[in-house]
Amino acid sequence: QVRLVESGGGSVQAGGSLRLSCTASGYTIRNYACMGWFRQAPGKEREGVARIYTGSGSTVYADSVKGRFTISQDNAKSTLYLQMNSLKPEDTAMYYCAANSRYCSPYLLPQYMDSWGQGTQVTVSS
Numbered sequence: 001q002v003r004l005v006e007s008g009g010g011s012v013q014a015g016g017s018l019r020l021s022c023t024a025s026g027y028t029i030r031n032y033a034c035m036g037w038f039r040q041a042p043g044k045e046r047e048g049v050a051r052i053y054t055g056s057g058s059t060v061y062a063d064s065v066k067g068r069f070t071i072s073q074d075n076a077k078s079t080l081y082l083q084m085n086s087l088k089p090e091d092t093a094m095y096y097c098a099a100n101s102r103y104c105s106p107y108l109l110p111q112y113m114d115s116w117g118q119g120t121q122v123t124v125s126s
Contacts, residue, residue, distance in 0.1 A: 004097045009120030016087050016124070022080040022097030022117060029054050029078050034104030036113060037071060037082045039093035039122075048108030049095070050082065060108050065091075087124045094119040 008020040020037065029035065036051030050061045050071035059071055070083040080097060098113035105112035 004117035006097045006117045006120040009122045011123040014126050017085045020082040024078050029073050032099040032101050034100045035080045036098050038096045041093040046110045053104045089124050089126045092124050095122050
C-alpha cells in the first residue's frame with residue numbers, strides 16, 4: 001500500500017526555519033509524476049504551497065511563499081522536502097504532502113493530486 005508520511009513540523013518563532021519531509025513508502029518518488037505541498041489553516045480552504053515535476057525537477061510556488069520556501073526531492077531516499085525560511089505567523093497551518101502518479105498540472109490546486117499524507121502541523125508565533 002502506498003503511503004505518504006510527513007514529518008518535520010513544529011513550533012517556531014517568526015523569522016525561523018523548518019524543513020518538512022515526506023517519505024513515500026511502498027512507492028518511489030519517480031513513480032509519481034508530480035509531488036507537492038499544500039496547507040490548510042483553521043477555517044480556511046486547503047491551498048497549494050509548492051509542487052515539483054519529478055521528471056524534470058521543475059517547480060511552481062504560491063506567490064505567498066516565493067523566495068522563502070524551497071521544494072526539493074531526493075530520489076535515492078524517496079523523500080520530498082520543503083525548506084521553509086523566514087517563517088511568518090500567517091504560515092501557520094497543517095501541511096500536507098500530496099502526489100499524482102499520472103499527471104502534473106501547471107496549476108497548484110489540490111484537485112490535481114490523488115494521494116495525500118496525514119499532515120504535519122506548523123505553528124509560527126510572532
